[in-house]
Amino acid sequence: MNRRDFIKQSGCAAMGATTMLSTLTSLGAVNGAISHKKFSEENAAFNDYRALVCVLLAGGIDSYNVLVPRGTSGADIGYNEYAATRGDLAVPQASLLALNNPQCTGFRGFNCNYGAFGIHPAMTGMRDLFNAGKLAFMANVGTLVEPITSAAQFQSGIKKVPEGIYSHSDQIMQWQTSVPQSRTALGVGGRIAELLNASNTNDKISMNISLSGKNSFQAGDTVSEYSISNNITPAAIGLESVPTWWNNAGLVNELRDAAIDSLVGQTYANLLQQTYSGITKSAIASYDIFKDAVRRVPSFATQFPTTSLGNDLSAVAKVMSVRNNLGAKRQIFFITYGGWDMHDNLEGGMNQKLPVVSNALKAFYDATVELGIADKVTTFTISDFARTVTSNGLGSDHGWGGNSMVMGGSVKGGKIYGAYPSMNLTDNTQSISFRGNFLPAVSTDELYAEMALWYGVSPADLCYVLPNLSNFYSYTPNNYPIGFMNFNGTTISTDDRPQTCLTY
């Protein structure tokens, strides 16, 4: 009866092992909004549903091999410059998937250096969505405290620079907090949820749902993530019972559960014990409602790839399908898909992992179409940093500004926003190292601000969500931070909730 052979599975980590490096900031105990000490208790009367899905490509993706200049003649010889600098890392020109008229026009004083672009040959799904106007690229976006316009200005030391640039743990955290001068900041998603969590009617399940456990993005002061596994079945939720063949198994389960409730319900002077108790209490409180909602997940026509990212995004789609059962008008999902730190075997690694990204994201977009919420869901990729455009022989090392994707029915896709840097490193005022590392043209603040306004954060509250934003942008009607979201049908919120901005 007890004999089991364990068959080796590829891919490992069946469930939410911890996210790589959620790092210094918090996240934690409380799932729902237990207390709104700073914020209004009123519901923010949202009538429609909206969701943000953050896909963290942990490890620092070499995104200059995702979005690649394609021109080889005349005024646009982007590919030639790219190939000369990248050396053995260059993706062959003929294999690039062409983007139709990507209209890269530059950003805040930075030129977009090229006209013709293609994407990595393994990303046909992303090419199709881009050309269909449902996906946009942000070129050279990265962590910034304030604008830095040139390598000379960077080296002069007069501008604030993110702490620990090039360090995985710092940069992956700063991409999630958007506060690069602090090691203790909350996350962007966490701060948004603090403002808007009350708009969801059920406070047992957080607005922030993580497929990857603890993470900095969803770290809030009073609102924490609810971690789920990608196995969205009722049996996978909650505590398993004692064996059914036990006498009075039902009674024993009740005694056990009551004892656990009592153990974590005690008052503890020790703060670690308090924290453990709090996490346990809120986890237990969420089981029933989540389990009940999950029973109502419909079957999907969309086929998801059975990769870890595919499974995670499939789980997100399933949770979205029962959003009404969860009482959720606003949701923020977080997924980590790691393994991008390709100091070695860059070519093989990208060939292996980029199709996973492309196929899973494409399936997810299709699933939101199937659910009728494609224009209610905005999905975006982030990473620690981009990588050196020069080679270390077989791979590339840590860089700074890089390229991100934003996908959804409300994205003004088919366009490259931001400013793609020149791949020619000679006298390149944006490159701060002989290895080819670029000063970001666009700040993470601007990327997040645009999505936050769409999601329902009021202009007045942006300074709570993005404390450095005023260094880059201030709101005026119809003037959006970057311009990649379609605001038709969006009423810009007029709330003024926290009263004070956050400062670091």
Add this chain to the structure above:
Amino acid sequence: MNFPLYVFRGFLRIRQEVNLLVLIGFFGISTIGNAQKTITFGKGNATNVTVSSSSNASNQTGIKTLMSSGYLPNKNSAARLLSQATLGTTYADIESVATLGVEKWIDQQFALPNSFNLTNYLQNLHQATTDSLRRTDPSRTIYNVAVSDWIFDVTWFQGHMTAPDILRWRVALALSEIFVTSRISTFENNPYALASYYDMLLENSFTNYRTLIEKITYHPSMAVYLTYMNNHATDNNNGKLSFPDENYAREIMQLFSIGLFKLNLDGTEMKDGTGKSIPTYDNNDIANLAKVFTGLSWGDSQYLGERYKDYWSYTKKLKFYAVDSSDYYIRPYRRPNNRIVNGHEVGPKTFLGQTIPQRPVAQGELDIKDALDILANHPNTGPFISRRLIQRLVMSNPSPAYIQRVATIFNNNGSGVRGDLKAVIKAILVDPEARDCCNNGNTEFAGALKEPFIRYTNLVKGLELTAQGGKYRNAMRRAYDKMGQLPLNSPSVFNFFSPDYIPDGPLKTAVKYAPEFQTLNSQTLTGYLNAINNWLIHNDAVEYFSYFGGETYKVQEDAKFDHTADYPLTRNDRLTQLLDKYNLILAHGRLSEATLNTIKKALLGMPLNITNGVINADDATRRIRIAIYLIMSSPDYMINK
């Protein structure tokens, strides 16, 4: 180190009778004289230890009194030491510490040889698998039988359950979470890469930091994990420019030696004039140190640039190649006109304000020695490594004074030796802050959340899981699938959790660290409780692993918990003893009255049929299992303090 007896001698002469001794660390002199009837000293560090040998006899000297058994820790404090210094506690271990005393026990552990070689055990399993397959089907030609990384887990568990050098095993796990390599990498399916690296950690747990960091640097698993295997000097091959890989240069500084910011001896960050932390290095330091780690390849390579050949390549120390002669081997038809260039980067290399001198490329390996010396001798290294080790073994929030005491020993063990790991480990474990039962009254931040995996090792050791014949076959899958932790299975070089992680809630307000909480969320919490449900309640204690398809099931290697000895303790009137027993073994007696009462109440609600004085075995077993399940889900157990 000698106990300062003279302090007490006089005191005992004055007092004819000492009723109660509260024992704390041997620096605990300061609390003497707290009350008329209570003095505080010794090494046992538990309250309510009674020493009754002080007598009225005029010829009785204080020294003899102090040398008496009152010095020794009681069982709770012995178990408490073991909760920090081992991966799990048996009753016999507790008695051993209680008999020997803390320092002697540590010394005895130091003296034990490294008893279990994972690579050898793994190789024998591999060979046995091959032999069995041959025997199963003699007609088949069998060579290169593949084994997966799970066989490493089986091997690790065998060592954990059988090795007597349990302090070494605790320290090695800690080192594996500081000097991280992981199977989530190129060698995901290679158990030899894991076993060989782990053996190196076991072998060097009690050596010297400088020795350890060199063994790590020259280990192929690290070289592959942090991608300096075959790392090459700056090169321009036919117009294709390439530079040394910066990965190891960065992480050896950020994670294995000095950290990102300049530290004081007590582990706090130095600040500049404007109150900001001071970076220890910048990108130029990285680029220069990257040049140092060029020219290393497999121990069985013919040339720099050769890819690895077999499992065994991962067990051989890296070899240094001054020049890159790969072209000579790859394109023999071009001989003698092959391209031969420097494999190791020549020229002076300046980093951390020091310059490694220019030397001929043939002597380039000395650059590595110099660089490791610079890192090992950096003033940050002592406090940086000390804090990490304290966090792994004892507590999440050591005081600056504690870190400083340990870092001081790191810098000089008292005999002028820097980086003596035995001295450092001992300093960590005997420190007043580690031994003090009550954290100087500051209980708010005491202790640490038990690492998920260590909860499992606690369970199997504490309940003395036994395989008939002594062979355990346990792939430990649930530990990973449900809780996300197994040795050498970290998601990245940053370990399962960050030393600086601060969870939400009261700890954030207090700005106190709790690294292990980074792994705790609604999923892993459920996963943990459900895993105990499987291991213990269903008595499915190990994840039995078949080495090959169609293998005969060996029931004796599928170990089960045996609770028969505890049956008498499940009677209503003896439940207190049952709980006391496991309170000691699993929680060194720190379960509160409220916790014990809650658990007892649940147990009393469970049926227990007694027929003719014989307790129903099923009922008894179920009470025992629920008791342990509840102990292990209680906050009193989960926070080890």
